[in-house]
Amino acid sequence: MEFYNTLSNKLEKFLPLEKNKVKMYVCGPTVYNYIHLGNARPIIVFDILARYFKYKNYEVEFVQNFTDIDDKIINRANEEKLSCEEITKKYIDGFFEDVKKLNILSDVKRPKVTENIYEIIETIKKLIDNGFAYEKDGDVYFEVKKYSEYGKLSNQKVDELEAGARIDISKIKRNPLDFVLWKSKKENEPSYESPWGKGRPGWHIECSTMSQKYLGDTFDIHGGGQDLIFPHHENEIAQSKCAYHGNFANYWLHNGFVQIDGDKMSKSTGNFFLLREILEKFSGNVIRFFMVSTHYRKPINFSFEALKDTRKTLENVINAMKKFEDAINLTKENLFGNKNSFEKIKEFDEKFVLAMDEDMNTPQALATIFEQIKYTNKLLTKFEDRKDVICEIKSSYESLKNKIENVLGIKLESEKKFEKSSELTDKLIDLLLEVRKDARIEKNFKLSDKIRDSLKNLGIEIKDAKDGSTSYNFKE
Incomplete structure (x- = not known):
């Protein structure tokens, strides 16, 4: 290390x-x-x-x-x-x-x-x-x-x-x-x-x-x-x-x-x-995933768009892990073996350790996780009639879960409730800004100022640009 x-x-x-x-x-x-x-x-x-x-x-x-x-x-x-x-x-x-x-x-x-x-x-x-x-x-x-x-x-x-x-x-x-x-x-x-x-x-x-x-x-x-x-x-x-x-x-x-x-x-x-x-x-979980995507010693540029992209990537990881879990649960036979029984899973774990041992290189560690998910997805296409394959899927799932949850600290929970809440908030703010824009065009500055001040009281500051567009930020 x-x-x-x-x-x-x-x-x-x-x-x-x-x-x-x-x-x-x-x-x-x-x-x-x-x-x-x-x-x-x-x-x-x-x-x-x-x-x-x-x-x-x-x-x-x-x-x-x-x-x-x-x-x-x-x-x-x-x-x-x-x-x-x-x-x-x-x-x-x-x-x-x-x-x-x-x-x-x-x-x-x-x-x-x-x-x-x-x-x-x-x-x-x-x-x-x-x-x-x-x-x-x-x-x-x-x-x-x-x-x-x-x-x-x-x-x-x-x-x-x-x-x-x-x-x-x-x-x-x-x-x-x-x-x-x-x-x-x-x-x-x-x-x-x-x-x-x-x-x-x-x-x-x-x-x-x-x-x-x-x-x-x-x-x-x-x-x-x-x-x-x-x-x-x-x-x-x-x-x-x-x-x-x-x-x-x-x-x-x-x-x-x-x-x-x-x-x-x-x-x-x-x-x-x-x-x-x-x-x-x-x-x-999204915030942690966002942080580990960049090496800890490098600067990281924050934006809400970057977090939205991170959430989509994390949702893909969560969906893949759910598929692996479902496949394991569908198998009625007892599954034996551990990650050390399968050379490919052992290789992924070793690559993960090599990345983390190199000055905690979390982006490289994530890359090995993505690679392992891709490999395990391929195993899913042929697991139905091969017990050894489902055992390997189980070992890979446990290996991935250990690294994602216990090392990176990211819980494998659905992001849909946050996504829906975020989308609704954005749409409501956009709607209010559209009403405010119409009010300004009609010179109804009383209503325009009321919308601006009400948003500010809710911790949302808006900024009018010279081109007529309006942006907003969440503040204390």
Whole structure:
């Protein structure tokens, strides 16, 4: 098994710290909003990786955190006139509602930052004691120049980073690159007691502490989106190595962005679709299938048309599997044999493993599944009078089901109910837009504006083009 390790910028053979066991940490969401499709990609990618390790008989320890104290959470709490606890509970509950539909593994440890304040303070104290951090007026900073390997993960040089850094007007930090470990209390913000006064942790120190607590000073894999490489993961490495002196993570895996028209999907720019919005029109199975159709390190361009095409392909897979199942159930005789009894099925399984072993190449793994379905369809044409053939169909069906459901995490359920619902929604919106167009032509702007505002209240934003056409998007 090989992975592309961001730390070395090359493919490396995977050698776990313990035989047949893997420890993996993946950065989780900051819970100030519902997750969008871009947030869902690492959730799906590393869920598939954990599933594949299990398929290969590894014991998996998988940790993915919740950041439940942060500037964005505080701002959202102030906007909604709620406490931070109420905000985070709302969006953590929403997270579980959404990912349940994605068929995510249930045995993932999901610690919260607020449950680990004591441990975070202990990590910061270690950094101060080891000479890598300093306190100033209740704030604590990591001193970047003290760590000689800073910039190795992101392939950046400290001198060049310093040259491009904004000069810190407050002069509190010794160097513009120094980053905060502990923030002193500000008015109307949650705070916790510490040796440096009341305050709260910085973002980067949280993951260093929780990964060490649950996985140890050194573990196998650290994952996340490419946008986290710098500064978040770079800072995690610096903190963890300087506090605990372990190797931290041996392999760093980063997934590519989900894009809309070539631009990264991002809450900060407003260029995003909430996962729950998409789940109203498409099943979690379609979304997973869409994600695995592109290699995890490459960008993937989102559109509703792409999801419709994905649903058609998935429906073909489901229909084929239903045919295989029906053929097996029609056979009254006892069927014996397993996939290892049939060389062709064994060959398909080996090709699947080769693809997944090559940096989790899910598009190639899918190609082997399609090839196996085609082969099994041919077997169906001659199974009626040959018991050995129906045994091979049964073995192929079980092999396919194991790979599709247990590794890729895609349930073999009919998509028709989602398809009909989606088509009806599209037709109703198109009808309303046609009525609005007629109203504008007749200069009935009151009705035109009412349709526009009513759609907006339902989370559908419309945009009029210069050529007279109108498009729409689903927004929060």
